[in-house]
Amino acid sequence: MYASFTTGRRRIRARLARPLAASALMLVSLGFASAESRAAGWEPEIGFLQQGWADGVRATTAGVIWPWSRHWAWGGGHLSGYWEAALSRWSADGGDQGRDRSWITQVGVTPVFRWRPGGQDGAWFVEGGIGLTLMTPIYRNGNKRFSTAFNFGDHLAIGRNLGQQGRHELSLRVQHFSNAGIRHPNPGEDFVQLRYALSFR
Known part of the structure; x- marks a missing residue:
């Protein structure tokens, strides 16, 4: 029984180690990419x-954000927004050709509105956005099959800025992907997501 418990813990650690290492590498790469892009204007x-x-x-996702220069006083708080570009890697049960796992690469661009109830300097925020995504291959798992590579991604999130000058950010998101009925089948997929963001400035 103890051996089985130990083996289970090792499997959990092995499953977590790869995504965490990949995430750390992507964050470092994003920092270098940002420095290069700043040098290029x-x-x-x-x-x-x-x-x-x-x-x-x-799904593991990495991306970059361009805040909008415009903002508004709205609803007793502060309304702003940003453009987001993201690259995702999905790992799904089943899939084609009887494989245990299938892997999907997804890219997306999304305009997002963000509202801070405490004003521009408030730590808490809520946000929502709808964008376009492209995935390859077309998503399939043991239970669902998409019919299009192009899909829409919409999300709602709540989050908070942390640290000196609010450079760190954590948010909890609910996101839905589907083709809005353009072609069938269109089962859609719903994710719960945890995001960490870091300001490069």
């Missing part, structure tokens, strides 16, 4: 890493 201000879970699927 093209300046994403924020990089992020995100881990998501759905039924039989997990």
